[in-house]
Amino acid sequence: MSTIFTKIINREIPSDIIYEDSEIIVIKDIKPEAKIHLLIIPKKEIATINDLDESDSTLIANMFFVAKKVAKDLWISEWYKLKFNVWKLGWQEVMHLHLHLLSNI
Numbered sequence: 001m002s003t004i005f006t007k008i009i010n011r012e013i014p015s016d017i018i019y020e021d022s023e024i025i026v027i028k029d030i031k032p033e034a035k036i037h038l039l040i041i042p043k044k045e046i047a048t049i050n051d052l053d054e055s056d057s058t059l060i061a062n063m064f065f066v067a068k069k070v071a072k073d074l075w076i077s078e079w080y081k082l083k084f085n086v087w088k089l090g091w092q093e094v095m096h097l098h099l100h101l102l103s104n105i
């Protein structure tokens with residue numbers, strides 16, 4: 001079943017998109033927990049970190065490269081953290097893989 005992130009990727013609902021390429025989109029979190037709170041989201045529907053397989057290796061690496069690029073573009077390269085929540089007891093609400101990028105600079 002598609003998640004809200006797939007709807008954002010497909011432009012079915014609006015979002016503040018700050019980066020996009022063929023496999024990844026980056027949006028502003030709707031309920032930011034820091035001054036800058038972005039979500040780095042693969043377009044492929046992978047529910048959680050636990051659902052990754054070897055064929056996702058490049059995609060996952062690219063999520064980190066996008067995080068690095070976005071942080072550089074926003075001039076926060078030395079002031080940010082990255083976070084994956086995993087499953088409901090691990091604070092994951094949206095079952096579509098995403099990497100949080102947070103900064104209070």
Ligand code: AMP
Pocket residue numbers: 004015027028029030031032039084085091092093094095
């Ligand atoms: P998580 O708890 O790791 O699953 O994080 C999901 C995140 O998605 C939360 O920080 C939400 O605020 C964010 N979120 C939910 N719906 C939207 C939306 N429509 N646009 C942007 N961010 C959203």
